[in-house]
Amino acid sequence: MTANLEPLSLYVHWPFCKSKCPYCDFNSHVRDTVDQTRWRNALLAELETTARSLGPRRLETIFFGGGTPSLMPPETVAALIDAARHRFIPADDLEITLEANPTSVETSRLAAFRDAGVNRVSLGVQALNDDALRFLGRQHGARDAIQAVEIAQSLFERVSFDLIYARPGQSTAEWRAELTQALSLARGHLSLYQLTIEKGTPFHALVRDGAFTPPDDDTAFDLFELTQTLTEAAGLKAYEVSNHAALAQESRHNLAYWRYQDYAGIGPGAHGRLVRHDGRAVATRCHAKPETWLETVEQKGEGSAEVTELTPRERAEEMLMMSLRLEEGLDLKAFARRTSLTLDELCPPSTRAPLIEGDFLIESDQRLSTTRQGRAVLSTLTRKLLA
Numbered sequence: 001m002t003a004n005l006e007p008l009s010l011y012v013h014w015p016f017c018k019s020k021c022p023y024c025d026f027n028s029h030v031r032d033t034v035d036q037t038r039w040r041n042a043l044l045a046e047l048e049t050t051a052r053s054l055g056p057r058r059l060e061t062i063f064f065g066g067g068t069p070s071l072m073p074p075e076t077v078a079a080l081i082d083a084a085r086h087r088f089i090p091a092d093d094l095e096i097t098l099e100a101n102p103t104s105v106e107t108s109r110l111a112a113f114r115d116a117g118v119n120r121v122s123l124g125v126q127a128l129n130d131d132a133l134r135f136l137g138r139q140h141g142a143r144d145a146i147q148a149v150e151i152a153q154s155l156f157e158r159v160s161f162d163l164i165y166a167r168p169g170q171s172t173a174e175w176r177a178e179l180t181q182a183l184s185l186a187r188g189h190l191s192l193y194q195l196t197i198e199k200g201t202p203f204h205a206l207v208r209d210g211a212f213t214p215p216d217d218d219t220a221f222d223l224f225e226l227t228q229t230l231t232e233a234a235g236l237k238a239y240e241v242s243n244h245a246a247l248a249q250e251s252r253h254n255l256a257y258w259r260y261q262d263y264a265g266i267g268p269g270a271h272g273r274l275v276r277h278d279g280r281a282v283a284t285r286c287h288a289k290p291e292t293w294l295e296t297v298e299q300k301g302e303g304s305a306e307v308t309e310l311t312p313r314e315r316a317e318e319m320l321m322m323s324l325r326l327e328e329g330l331d332l333k334a335f336a337r338r339t340s341l342t343l344d345e346l347c348p349p350s351t352r353a354p355l356i357e358g359d360f361l362i363e364s365d366q367r368l369s370t371t372r373q374g375r376a377v378l379s380t381l382t383r384k385l386l387a
Helices: 036-054 074-087 110-116 130-135 142-155 172-185 202-208 217-233 252-258 290-300 312-323 332-339 349-357 372-376 378-385
Strands: 004-014 057-066 089-100 120-126 158-165 188-194 237-240 243-245 262-266 271-275 281-286 304-309 361-363 367-370
Touching: 004 036, 004 252, 004 271, 036 074, 036 262, 036 290, 057 074, 057 252, 074 089, 074 110, 089 110, 089 252, 110 142, 120 142, 130 142, 142 158, 142 172, 158 172, 172 188, 172 217, 188 217, 217 237, 217 372, 252 262, 252 312, 262 281, 312 332, 312 378, 349 361, 349 378, 367 372, 372 378
Parallel strands: 004 057, 004 262, 057 089, 089 120, 120 158, 158 188
Antiparallel strands: 188 243, 237 243, 262 271, 271 281, 281 304, 361 367
16 A cells, blocks of 8 residues: 555553543543453554554654543553554654643652653643642642742653633732743643633533632623733744744644644544545544443443544535634635635635735635734634635
8 A cells, every 4th residue: 555645653552540630621521430441452462453453654743632641551552552653653753742630649750751752841830829729620739830830840851731711700910920930940832722612521510500600701802902012032932822932842643633734633523634545534532431432442442432524515614713823824725625625615705805905814825824913813714815
């Protein structure tokens, strides 16, 4: 089979957490015990099946997400990395990221993850304030977080950490102080997310019942603007709506999502977007419940719940929505190549013109991109484009 040299990224989902955070709507689960050998074998089996279905591909990135993948045994991580290297064509500079929580137990395992082959770590710090961490349901304190960042930086050249802002009652002065402290700790990359209240989470029920009120739109916008100003001054440019990096320190794995490059997902609830060796463009989704996924893999060699062939229009809409998250915007040549549509066929000039005139969009022969003002209202902007 001829190698497909289009880049491929691999996402590995570990669904287990010690506890469920009240804001989280990710596919994460709390279990008293996990059969680690059984889970390692199942993940390896699904990786093998995925590799066979894709044929030879150039592997650019691996990302261990969750859940809490730092609860995985380092031996499992090492086995998956080794299998991926053998089943695909690994890039010389293969980026391998693992998400970790900054509890003392998980921090103590970072060296073992480095030895397993991980070369980039993303820490779920979420706040540098003990009261805020308790509100967010985190199991670590601010001191634990700072120590975890420092330990990770001593072990890995590339370290990122996350913060959640626009918390109830948070003032711009408080966020300025917290973000300034974070920037003094950061080395190359920060992910800064506004708190969103997702349906089905405990926070959604609390807001519905009046237990707390999220910031209004004006306050949230002020906090967003302050975030852009401080990070730019510190040399961490907002290359995506919520992600800030120094030059060449961007997350290459996440860039693959936003640029609408191929990625395969294994593990419970994992998604993929792939052009298979037969030329079909498909969306894949694995069973979300861990036990269902595990039993399906053991029976069939993979845990897929759904494989859907995507139409050119569906691919075009997804690519537009993802790419406009980026400061660089949508590459129009790549858009035409990957979707077989032109931008005018997806959203006519008459739709784009008022958004350009209103300083929400910038268009050239090569790219369509959002302004900073456009990225602040991205959901509304994409709805208008695709109406």
